[in-house]
Amino acid sequence: MSSLKGGGRVKRRIVILAEGCFTALEAKTAYGLIRYKPSEVVAVIDSTKVGKTAQQILGLGGNIPVVRDVEGSLPYNPDSLLIGIAPRGGKLPLEWRKEIISALENGLNILNGMHDKLSRDPELATLANFRNVQIIDLREAEGYNKVADYLPEKNKAKVVLTIGTDCRSGKMITAFELTEEAKKFGWNPYFVATGQTGIVISGEGVPIDAIKGDFMAGAMEDFLIQKSKSYDLLVVEGQATILHPGYSGVSLALLHGTLPDAMVLCHFPGKKKFNNYDLALPPLSEFVKLHEEIARPLKPSKVVGIALYTAQMSEKEALREIEKTEAETNLPATDPVRFGCSKFLQAMEYLKRTNVLSQM
Amino acid sequence: MSSLKGGGRVKRRIVILAEGCFTALEAKTAYGLIRYKPSEVVAVIDSTKVGKTAQQILGLGGNIPVVRDVEGSLPYNPDSLLIGIAPRGGKLPLEWRKEIISALENGLNILNGMHDKLSRDPELATLANFRNVQIIDLREAEGYNKVADYLPEKNKAKVVLTIGTDCRSGKMITAFELTEEAKKFGWNPYFVATGQTGIVISGEGVPIDAIKGDFMAGAMEDFLIQKSKSYDLLVVEGQATILHPGYSGVSLALLHGTLPDAMVLCHFPGKKKFNNYDLALPPLSEFVKLHEEIARPLKPSKVVGIALYTAQMSEKEALREIEKTEAETNLPATDPVRFGCSKFLQAMEYLKRTNVLSQM
Numbered sequence: 001m002s003s004l005k006g007g008g009r010v011k012r013r014i015v016i017l018a019e020g021c022f023t024a025l026e027a028k029t030a031y032g033l034i035r036y037k038p039s040e041v042v043a044v045i046d047s048t049k050v051g052k053t054a055q056q057i058l059g060l061g062g063n064i065p066v067v068r069d070v071e072g073s074l075p076y077n078p079d080s081l082l083i084g085i086a087p088r089g090g091k092l093p094l095e096w097r098k099e100i101i102s103a104l105e106n107g108l109n110i111l112n113g114m115h116d117k118l119s120r121d122p123e124l125a126t127l128a129n130f131r132n133v134q135i136i137d138l139r140e141a142e143g144y145n146k147v148a149d150y151l152p153e154k155n156k157a158k159v160v161l162t163i164g165t166d167c168r169s170g171k172m173i174t175a176f177e178l179t180e181e182a183k184k185f186g187w188n189p190y191f192v193a194t195g196q197t198g199i200v201i202s203g204e205g206v207p208i209d210a211i212k213g214d215f216m217a218g219a220m221e222d223f224l225i226q227k228s229k230s231y232d233l234l235v236v237e238g239q240a241t242i243l244h245p246g247y248s249g250v251s252l253a254l255l256h257g258t259l260p261d262a263m264v265l266c267h268f269p270g271k272k273k274f275n276n277y278d279l280a281l282p283p284l285s286e287f288v289k290l291h292e293e294i295a296r297p298l299k300p301s302k303v304v305g306i307a308l309y310t311a312q313m314s315e316k317e318a319l320r321e322i323e324k325t326e327a328e329t330n331l332p333a334t335d336p337v338r339f340g341c342s343k344f345l346q347a348m349e350y351l352k353r354t355n356v357l358s359q360m
Numbered sequence: 361m362s363s364l365k366g367g368g369r370v371k372r373r374i375v376i377l378a379e380g381c382f383t384a385l386e387a388k389t390a391y392g393l394i395r396y397k398p399s400e401v402v403a404v405i406d407s408t409k410v411g412k413t414a415q416q417i418l419g420l421g422g423n424i425p426v427v428r429d430v431e432g433s434l435p436y437n438p439d440s441l442l443i444g445i446a447p448r449g450g451k452l453p454l455e456w457r458k459e460i461i462s463a464l465e466n467g468l469n470i471l472n473g474m475h476d477k478l479s480r481d482p483e484l485a486t487l488a489n490f491r492n493v494q495i496i497d498l499r500e501a502e503g504y505n506k507v508a509d510y511l512p513e514k515n516k517a518k519v520v521l522t523i524g525t526d527c528r529s530g531k532m533i534t535a536f537e538l539t540e541e542a543k544k545f546g547w548n549p550y551f552v553a554t555g556q557t558g559i560v561i562s563g564e565g566v567p568i569d570a571i572k573g574d575f576m577a578g579a580m581e582d583f584l585i586q587k588s589k590s591y592d593l594l595v596v597e598g599q600a601t602i603l604h605p606g607y608s609g610v611s612l613a614l615l616h617g618t619l620p621d622a623m624v625l626c627h628f629p630g631k632k633k634f635n636n637y638d639l640a641l642p643p644l645s646e647f648v649k650l651h652e653e654i655a656r657p658l659k660p661s662k663v664v665g666i667a668l669y670t671a672q673m674s675e676k677e678a679l680r681e682i683e684k685t686e687a688e689t690n691l692p693a694t695d696p697v698r699f700g701c702s703k704f705l706q707a708m709e710y711l712k713r714t715n716v717l718s719q720m
Contacts, residue, residue, distance in 0.1 A: 115505065115574065141572070145475065150605035150637045212501070213576050213610040214475065214569040243657050245510035248616045250573040252602065253609025277510045282657045290654060297603050297642045 014111070015043045015073040016084035017099055022046035022066060024058050024311060025168065029113055029197040030084040034061040036176055036201050042076040043067050044084070045099065059311075070102040080109040082200060092116045104128055110135040113196030115210060138196040141210035148217035152259050152299055155221075157190075157228035160348060161260035162238045162307070165287055166274050167247070169266040170309040170336075171238040172198050177336035178264065178344060179235045185345045190231035192223065194254065198237045208257075209239060209250045216250065220257030233348070236260065242290065245277055252294070259299040263291055264344055265331075266307040269321045284329050304347035306333040374471070375403045375433040376444035377459055382406035382426060384418050384671060385528065389473055389557040390444040394421040396536055396561050402436040403427050404444070405459065419671075430462040440469040442560060464488055470495040473556030475570060498556040501570035508577035512619050512659055515581075517550075517588035520708060521620035522598040522667070525647055526634050527607070529626040530669040530696075531598040532558050537696035538624065538704060539595045545705045550591040552583065554614065558597045568617075569599060569610045576610065580617030593708070596620065602650065605637055612654070619659040623651055624704055625691075626667040629681045644689050664707035666693040 016034075018027040022044055034041050034054050038061050044054060047068045054061025067073045070081060081103035083092070092114045100110060100118065104127045112118045112135065119125060119135040128135045160178060162171040175191055175198075182189040191198070193205025206219050224234055236258050240247035265288060271281055288303045295301040306325050310318035318335055325333040332343035376394075378387040382404055394401050394414050398421050404414060407428045414421025427433045430441060441463035443456070460470060460478065464487045472478045472495065479485060479495040488495045520538060522531040535551055535558075542549040551558070553565025566579045584594055596618050600607035625648060631641055648663045655661040666685050670678035678695055685693040692703035 115572070148606040150634075150639055209574040210572050212475070212570050212572060213613065214607060216573050216609050217606050242612065242654065243616075245616055245658060246508040246577050247574060249576050249609040249611075249613025251609075252612040253573065256603075256605055256608045274510075279510055279658065286657070294602065294650060294654065297646070298605060298639065 012040045013042050013077060013079045014040050014082050015045060015067075015070065015076070015078035015080070015103075015108070016041060016082045017045045017070075017096060018084040019046055019096065019099070020048055021085055022049055022057060027084050028168065028172075029082065029200065031058060032172060032176075032197040033082065033084070033201055034058060034064060035173070038062065038064065042078050043073040045069055045073060070099050070106060070108070074106060078108055080111055082111040083113050085113075092118070100124060101127065104131055104133060104135075107131050107133055109133045111138060111200055112136065113138045113200065115139055138199045139207040139210040141207050141212070144211045144215045144219045146218040146222060147214060148221045148257055150298070151221065151225065154225050155228045155234075155259070157224070157232050157234045158262075158348070159224065159234045159236060159258050159260040160262045160264065160304075161236045161255065161258050161301075162266055163251070163255070163263045163287070163291055163303075164238055164241045164266040165281055165284065166244065166268065166271065167240050168275060169241075169268050170307055171266045173309075174264055174266050174307040174336050174341070175235045175237040176201075177341050181336075181341050181345055182233055182235065182348065185342075185349055187233040187348075188231050189233040189235055190227050192227065192234050192236040192258075194220075194237045194239055205237075208254060209247065213249065213253075216253035217257030220254060224258055234258075238266070241287070242294065243282065243287070244274065245279060255291070255295055256298055260295070260301050261299075262302055262304045262348060263295075264305050264307050264341075265291070265303050266309070267325075268309045269313070269325070284325065288329060288331070303331060305341075305344040306331055307341065307344075308333055308335050310335040310338060372400045373402050373437060373439040374400050374442050375405060375427075375430065375436070375438035375440070375463075375468070376401060376442045377405045377430075377456060378444040379406055379456065379459070380408055381445055382409055382417060387444050388528065388532075389442065389560065391418060392532060392536075392557040393442065393444070393561055394418060394424060395533070398422065398424065402438050403433040405429055405433060430459050430466060430468070434466060438468055440471055442471040443473050445473075460484060461487065464491055464493060467491055467493055469493045471498060471560055472496065473498045473560065475499055498559045499567040499570040501567050501572070504571045504575045504579045506578040506582060507574060508581045508617055510658070511581065511585065514585050515588045515594075515619070517584070517592050517594045518622075518708070519584065519594045519596060519618050519620040520622045520624065520664075521596045521615065521618050521661075522626055523611070523615070523623050523647070523651055523663075524598055524601045524626040525641055525644065526604065526628065526631065527600050528635060529601075529628050530667055531626045533669075534624055534626050534667040534696050534701070535595045535597040536561075537701050541696075541701050541705055542593055542595065542708065545702075545709055547593040547708075548591050549593040549595055550587050552587065552594050552596040552618075554580075554597045554599055565597075568614060569607065573609065573613075576613035577617030580614060584618055594618075598626070601647070602654065603642065603647070604634065605639060615651070615655055616658055620655070620661050621659075622662055622664045622708060623655075624665050624667050624701075625651070625663050626669070627685075628669045629673070629685070644685065648689060648691070663691060665701075665704040666691055667701065667704075668693055668695050670695040670698060
């Protein structure tokens with residue numbers, strides 16, 4: 001389990017590195033952290049937007065300033081630098097290296113979400129040691145070496161997994177919103193982070209995409225069984241999609257490793273092709289059917305709703321899109337951020353009272 | 361790419377460690393190597409069967425002797441010790457350590473198929489260095505860091521993937537037999553190894569189950585594009601199954617990373633539950649349907665036949681099982697080892713002449 005000491009307890013003072021890409025869609029980690037832990041963010045680095053505020057750029061985050069570089073963030077007294085992008089493949093852009101060195105030289109910890117392990121970089125590790133600060137690799141996956149045992153009966157909590165039609169379809173945000181809203185419905189819910197952003201926000205989680213193929217499902221199983229001792233609803237952040245050309249294996253390991261009672265399908269409306277690929281996106285109904293079919297032999301599960309990411313639309317357009325999606329899929333749809341997700345919670349309420357899904 | 365220097369070119373003299381488990385079903389690696397590279401095996405270690413021959417135990421392998429330990433193998437002049445089991449999770453049994461030390465002390469190289477990296481074990485590495493021998497970790501997966509680009513047009517060869525209903529259903533053997541038989545049908549085929557046994561036999565391959573989740577499909581894509589420059593048919597050894605509770609993510613990454621034109625479903629007849637799990641095995645038709653459905657959005661593919669593992673049956677029973685399977689699935693079935701696999705090759709011949717599958 002990837003666990004950040006103090007994460008979620010001691011309040012951190014984070015400056016986020018999002019050079020050249022500080023927008024809601026591009027800087028997923030920055031957006032997530034500012035949305036869900038704004039009091040822990042003191043500044044964002046993006047030299048192309050210096051002088052603006054998070055509020056102006058994201059529509060949330062208040063007066064959190066955008067600064068030129070680590071140097072420019074020092075007046076705001078940060079204690080950590082977060083690498084705030086999630087690039088394809090997880091590689092650290094070379095030009096960011098000098099900012100990391102600057103952060104270490106100024107006594108900041110590093111929170112690193114890339115696949116590259118900065119804590120094992122001799123130059124950076126030596127510098128961190130010399131300055132007495134920490135380099136925390138959020139995707140550290142050493143120590144995961146258990147094959148899943150398939151123990152659905154050991155997990156006493158209900159499990160909801162957010163699945164998607166692609167990367168960047170709102171799976172993490174939907175999981176966060178579901179977790180918050182579930183409290184109003186009488187659940188004692190827990191958000192299960194599986195990506196670097198979720199882990200940095202929640203303070204712990206399973207960096208599933210960095211784990212060796214054989215041990216991905218086992219890592220999820222272990223984490224869920226442990227958390228089910230303290231919570232009655234585990235809301236798992238999904239990754240990519242089971243039809244993704246590069247990451248489908250990760251998505252399926254998440255599905256079979258978590259054995260969800262219910263799934264929420266997340267989608268970016270109007271999308272015709274997969275991000276970064278010349279490949280047509282199948283219709284929503286095909287995603288629903290495939291997920292339910294490939295889940296069933298291990299544990300029957302149902303897609304209980306569609307979460308749409310509509311920030312790019314007017315409210316009127318968003319409502320029309322939701323209506324269209326409901327007609328197309330015959331499932332409740334909403335934008336969880338814009339309109340809440342009580343629609344999904346009603347389906348989950350039903351799960352709470354009955355075991356109908358597990359008997360399908 | 362995991363590549364064994366000399367593998368497949370220089371003839372090796374291997375002693376296989378299969379202590380307590382030298383049977384066709386338990387010692388997969390031993391069985392595979394003795395079946396496909398018998399001239400490279402000088403002895404097998406299993407103290408419970410000392411004095412017997414491979415022929416007596418496996419029904420093949422001729423006079424290859426079973427010996428008590430590394431010491432007992434020295435009269436046969438081995439140059440390498442192969443760890444000849446493939447245990448769940450890939451962990452090295454502690455009691456085998458002393459045999460490995462004995463091998464190193466006697467100047468043997470080590471071929472290791474476990475997830476544990478013996479080349480990074482300080483004691484063993486020091487000893488190997490001192491004795492001037494090599495420790496080769498067949499599942500070495502460092503250096504795989506490319507996300508799949510989805511480039512089906514760059515792979516000029518046809519691709520056949522052996523898929524399964526579970527682990528140990530004959531996927532590697534079926535791939536080997538298909539590769540051999542394809543030559544008779546005018547193909548220039550290549551066997552693509554994806555597990556430690558296949559890699560040790562073929563001399564190279566992709567240790568997919570040891571690769572980080574994000575990079576599994578990319579590793580396959582790269583390897584296939586490279587091999588398609590020299591061959592017109594790539595027969596890929598599948599792993600586990602897309603319904604396996606622990607390994608399904610690996611299986612799906614293989615499917616989407618290789619984008620097969622055709623699949624052959626491998627099955628151990630009569631099996632009611634998954635190995636090691638209290639979980640019912642779905643019917644064959646469900647495996648066929650699910651694989652075709654989850655392949656289709658990326659590239660249409662068809663299951664062209666069922667390979668049955670019938671070594672445990674009489675010939676009469678085997679033929680009856682094949683007939684039953686053909687009636688049940690409406691697909692050609694055979695035991696490739698026992699009866700050849702020209703039935704599948706006819707379907708592949710069809711592929712060669714037309715592109716009908718890619719236009720489905």
